[in-house]
Amino acid sequence: MAKIMVSTNNHLRIDSIYVDEAKGMIQGISDAGIIMTNVDYLDILVANTFLDLANLGNKFPEINMQNGCSSLISWGNATTNTSLNGKSVLSRHLDWTTNYSLINNQVIVIHFPDEVDEQDWLLIGFAGQISVLSGLNKSGVGVMQHMLSDVSAGGNLNMSYEPIWFSLRKAIESADYNQDGLDNVNDVRAIIENNMQGYAENYIITSVAPASCGHDSLIALVAEVSPASPKISFRYNSYPDSIPGDNLYAANYAIVRNNAMHFCNRYNAVRSKMQNGLLIDDELNWGIMKDFSSSCAFGANGNIQFMQYIPENNILNLAVHKTNGTQACETDSIVYDLNTLFQLPLSAKKNRFTQEISIFPNPFNDYISISFGNLCLEKLRITIYSIDGKKVYSNKMIKTADLKIKLENKGVYIQSIETEGRLLYTNKIMHL
Incomplete structure (x- = not known):
């Protein structure tokens, strides 16, 4: 049933270029001599849209899989008088099911488009992904997806929703998506606003850009989106979310949507640890997330990826869940120089x-x-x-x-x- 749903644009709207890319992947696999029985390009599209399918799956109950996640963004006065000197930093947990197929197939995939209206970008995810769950581009814009777990609205059939991960790919793959001459979180906002019917599932999106972009609203953004009204809500550090200073934190509950201010245990723990929200360098930003926002901190399982992105330093710090059962928040991370990753x-x-x-x-x-x-x-x-x-x-x-x-x-x-x-x-x- 899932393959039927992605084969037309009635329920989920997938651009033809991504359909062609999925077909090209299958052709490449075949040309390499790898035999995959009963697998075709539609399976790739399902793998890249299954979160959307899961909510439409109220009509198709065999589809069921969700993730968690949390992000902390710090910049400006929060990182002034530290080694970051006002620069922006985002740390992010991907909390998900400890499925062996996920854990054993974690990848960084780097894209080098030839199109003049696109730019180099990468995704941190899983083999077979051509969309963005966690990603960033060469201009310094990063974007992460969470679940909005306390909103239960279901998507409707025949709404032609754009799958969330393909929206996020567009946001960072495009060279200045909103055509304002700048690369910042407004490009992410623009792609979300272009989907005024909302999305098939309830999501939180966090985005960061270099602090050199200027105004706070260009540097950090949290969006809460839903198939039900209000379908799109944005949060900036000017919103009274109880997080002090130039910091934004998001977990899995609604804060700005309907002014819900739904603070979970992680939210309360993080804002308490931040105190006045100042003197937060990359190590403290990472430490707060590790000690107060990860599944490790609450004795749970499922911390699949733990990452930190510092746009102006061109640094991606990444830890992943090991096949031996060790969670990402329990393992040593690897620091990647993005200047190197974006050179091939x-x-x-x-x-x-x-x-x-x-x-x-x-x-x-x-x-x-x-x-x-x-x-x-x-x-x-x-x-x-x-x-x-x-x-x-x-x-x-x-x-x-x-x-x-x-x-x-x-x-x-x-x-x-x-x-x-x-x-x-x-x-x-x-x-x-």
């Missing part, structure tokens, strides 16, 4: 010998074969990079080679083949 020079260079050079198998385990056909080449070198640009393997090779390549982690890598410093060939390979 090998992918921008054209392969000179696409037809002659073949690499197999792909995906591979520890052995890979490379053939150069009839090309006469000398002084060849193969280099393999991790997706964040780190060199993980490099070796000289002969014309046709069977190589044993030991890589520490499974996943996607970038492989390049050079001769005397000239790039001959580059492609993506997957280590199993």
